[in-house]
Amino acid sequence: MKSTWACLIAILCFTTHLTEIHAQPRLNDDGETEENQRTIANVSAIGQYPPLPVPFFRGNDPRFTNSQGFYFHFWKFLLVVLLFLLWAKTSSWVDEDSRGLKSNTEFWSSAILVAGGLGFLLVFCMPSFIVGFFVLLLAYGTPLGFYIHERNAKVPPSSRVMTPDHIRNLTIRYLARMGIRIGGTKTQQAAVGPDIRFIGKSSTGRGDDPTSSRRVENSRGFLAAKELVYDAIMRRATDVHLEPKDDEVGVRLRIDGVMYPTEGFDRSIGEAVLNIFKVLGAMDITERRRPQDGSFRAIMPDREIDFRLASQGTRHGEKMSLRILDQTNSIASLSELGLRKQLVDKLGTIVKQPHGLFLCCGPTGAGKSTTLFAALHEIDSYQRNIITVEDPVEYRIENVTQIEINQKAGQTFAESLRSILRQDPDVVMIGEIRDAETARIACQAANTGHMVFSTVHANDTFTALYRLIDLEVEPFMLASSLSALLAQRLARRLCPDCKEPYQPNPEFLKKANLPPDKVKCFYRLPKSREFVCPTCSGLGYMGRISVVELLEFNERMRDMIRDASNMSQLKAQARKNGMLYMKEEGLRLVVKGITSIDELLRVVK
Ligand SMILES: [Zn+2]
CATH class of the missing domain: 3.30.450.90 (Beta-Lactamase)
Incomplete structure (x- = not known):
């Protein structure tokens, strides 16, 4: 492509040179050259002392540079140069465009190059500029026109070029770039x-x-x-x-x-x-x-x-x-998670403890990191040194040292955790606990006066506890470090403007342990789909809310973990302390009309 350009420019220079040789000095209206006229003027002044030949110039006389020595008509030449630049631009557009459309790029590019090249040669050789320029326009436009016709037939109407719409949009776009806005917001949006x-x-x-x-x-x-x-x-x-x-x-x-x-x-x-x-x-x-x-x-x-x-x-x-x-969608505090007040208060006290281990569990996309970030926001980052290790860093928090690791490149959470503990942190957040080493270091850190936050891939709190024990963390280490486990899911909130009340099945209420006299109605998606709600654009849902299960550890339960008691005993103890399972927490949201029963069953199995 580049060599073709060099070749064309060489042709252009050569033709320029040729025309220079054949050019004649210009004649004025009477058919005499300006030189002759000056001689006549001198002759008429006989008898007088000849004036000093003041305008004496060595080399080119500046008075004649516009007539002699420059053989091109300025405007005509400018016209040809402009057309040359336009031709260069369109040729490269055709090259790129035809490649994208998988048309015959070689054919179209060479057709436009050869025809255009000939046109430029002719405009300099033709005795009449008008005819030469017309031929040039024809040579430039014909193959281009055929190409545009062919490509427009291939693409959908919105991406056709040189149609009235396209030309109008192009104009608006160029003007907008220069800061000139024409037409209404709609025309602007369509073009820019x-x-x-x-x-x-x-x-x-x-x-x-x-x-x-x-x-x-x-x-x-x-x-x-x-x-x-x-x-x-x-x-x-x-x-x-x-x-x-x-x-x-x-x-x-x-x-x-x-x-x-x-x-x-x-x-x-x-x-x-x-x-x-x-x-x-x-x-x-x-x-x-x-x-x-x-x-x-x-x-x-x-x-x-x-x-x-x-x-x-x-x-x-x-x-x-x-x-x-x-x-702007990032959560700034625990109260924004949509949890009931009692849970928010409990979580608030847990995360502000000087040391301990707080773990969030749930499948991918259940909002674990959002909760952890909300928890970090509760901590005064000016008074305490907070360091996070993430893969990758998704949301930025002010005044917190966020370290990004790349697990694919061989960096591990365990390794980074060990190194950041040397940075004298008060609070540490680590992306995920997946292996024994990370689990062990996290527990050690929690036992040596750090508050540690992390996530575990498990469906509920007790499974997460199993996983930790499975990772062969010493039970006494685990017992003394764990502050709380939080399992969570995200359920979609029903759109407040189009949710539909209905009478729940009394048998279902009985099964779910809900008092039938207290529950008046449940809410669900609108049955008729004809009307499209503008608030939720017809989806029926709008935003999400966390459905959680919080397992707190008191002294009695720590002892049980240390003694390696079985899970059912632990569960019984937790229930005695007032723990609610995820489904029960979710039902509260259904009763309040925040989400539907179908949605709850979708996310909590
Ligand atoms: Zn709606």
Whole structure:
């Protein structure tokens, strides 16, 4: 491609040179050269002392530079140069566009190059500029017109070019970039897209790379990418999945933990969108099979959002998932988790203890880290030294040292935990306890005056306790360090504007141990789906609430763990202390009308 350009520029220079040789000095209206006229003027002044030949110049006389020595008509030449630049730009667009659409790139590129090259040659050789320029326009426009006609037939109406809509949008977009806004908000949005700005990551992963953001701005699918991300954020989605299929790229959003399919993309646009995200995330766009990950940021008028990307080759092509980390959605305190007041108070006292071990358990996506972050927010980070080790860091907290480790690269939680204990922390949060070593160091830390927070992958509190004992932590170590275990799930809240009351089955109430006289009604999703509720956009649910089970350890229970008593004895003791199982806590939410019974049974088995 580059060599072709060099060749063309050489042709242009050569033709310029040729015309220079054949050019004649200009004649004025009477058909005489300006030189002759000056001689005549001198002759008419006979008898007088000839004036000093003042304008004496060595070399080129500046008075004549515009007539002699410069043989081009300025405006005509400018016109040709401008057309040349336009031709260069469109040729590279055709090259890129036809590659994206899998058209015959070689054919179209060479047709446009050869025809254009000939046109430029002719404009300098033709005796009449008008005819030459007309021929040039024809040579430039004809293959381009055919190409546009062919590609427009292939793509959906929204991505056709040179249609009245496209030209109007292009104008609005260029004017908007210069700060000039025309048309209403709707026209603006159709042309410039929603108000969201992407900021790419540099290839090192640290810091921003403004060039990648600029690179994607003019690529195909940029508007579609902007709209997709904006729509996902507006719908409160936490993940966006781009999944290639036979002839399209499917899009699914995860909202409140449940996947919803939405409108997909035409295959070529979908792939362009995927490439835009890869460029922003500093990922290798030529690698389409091996898994890759990356990240970038987006700025909206009222907030800043982080994105984590993961791509992976599948049978149909490359799949990508975008995790949306909206800092405004992060929970700032325990009271925002939606727990009843009694539990919030209990948790508050536990997490503010000077030392101990507080563990959150539940499956992936049950909100364990959100709870731990809420707990960390309760602690005065100015007076106490808080250090976290995460894989990866998802939410930033002020005044807390957050360390990111990469388990795939061989870093382990155990190793980092041991090293951060040398940093004199008061409070330590560690992403997950998965192996014996981490469990042992966490217990040791808790016993030596640190408050330790972590998560365990287990379904409920007693299973988590089993897991710890299974990891061969000494029972006396465990007994003296454990403060509390919290198991949790996230249930979707019913939309307050469209939930529907109904009379629960009395037998069910009896089975669930609920007094039938006290429970007036339960709530559920609206039966009729004709009316789409604007609050929840017809989903019926809006946000999520934690359903928890808190197991606190008192002296009696510590003794039981030390003596390796069996679980049923422990359970009985915990119930005696007033512990409620997760299902019971959840039923309270159902009775209050916060969630539905179906939803509770979905998340708590
Ligand atoms: Zn609703």
